[in-house]
Amino acid sequence: MSYTFWTFRGTVPGSFIRVRQGDTVEFHLKNHPSSKMPHNIDLHGVTGPGGGAASSFTAPGHESQFTFKALNEGIYVYHCATAPVGMHVANGMYGLILVEPPQGLPKVDHEYYVMQGDFYTGGKYREKGRQPFDMEKAIDERPTYVLFNGAEGSLTGDKALKARTNETVRHRVQQEGGTHPQENVQTTLIPAGGASIVEFHTEVPGNYIMVDHSIFRAFNKGALAILKVDGVDDKPVYSGKELDAVYLGDRAGANLAAVTKATEASASGTLSVQDQVQAGQALFAGTCSVCHQGNGAGLPGVFPPLAKSDYLAADMKRAIGVVLRGLSGKVTVNGQEYNSVMPQMTQLNDDEIANILTYVLNSWDNPGGRISADDVKKVRLDAPTGKTVASH
């Protein structure tokens, strides 16, 4: 999908501003002549009306200047405050300003800049094509996306944050504008318009998951990042299996690229079976493999196999229906009876279901073939409500 952001200097969040307490800061705000809107800036670290908003109001093709003294140390949000304020902010006009103590903050090995934002699009989550801003959803506070640094996957997979063991990553939690850190904090509340400095020391390697713990925002709206710490194990501190890739779903990493590729190919009309299989494989790993297993073999008596499943091969429309609506009651797969429940996969869109099933059809000696998003759509429209009831 694509979206037109409004930004400070071309990025969401805007550039990280760093000053020291006691500095006198001469602030210049330029609004490019090609802009359509006036903008300004409200820096929560500024002592003065509106954090500089009124003094920095700048029409397209203009430049404004104001000067402030950084009186208080801390980490602060800045954002555009031009009406409609919510719209400027929701479109990406925000960032952070750090006011360090006069002597500077203690040195650390890594500093990361992560900022969460809500996005309100005309279409649904992951819907393809150019998405307009949806003011109604914004007013209702129903974000389509909740993202770190302006994009889903901005800090996962190849783009995960990286550190080594025995390094310091900025373990203090310091609330916006606060001077005194709290210690041993695990989850911190960051209010809307607030910011925190979090400092910690890396002890053992692994993938550390950072989420908005209002958990649907993490797994269904995008607010998930990964800090990948490399280095040697310290078994007395932590022994064990590193990471359950299934828990991360299709956001686990590198393979998300295949999903993106398929989405693009589909939009441009060049989607190949190969694209579908690769995207389907990534999605299967994140969605279906937890029950049907990575090799499609299922678990005897509990989860039926998808590998060489006669039930699947017999009726593809029915298989689509199973994914769309779930399945419960008795079914016989390859001569063995199952009587369990498969939940409805409501989080998957038509393309994703088509890709997963195409992957299944082309794996593990299954008969091959191809399911299109249209095939899925038809089944979706066939029986809009209720679960598929097994008929064996």
Ligand SMILES: [Cu+2]
């Ligand atoms: Cu603005």
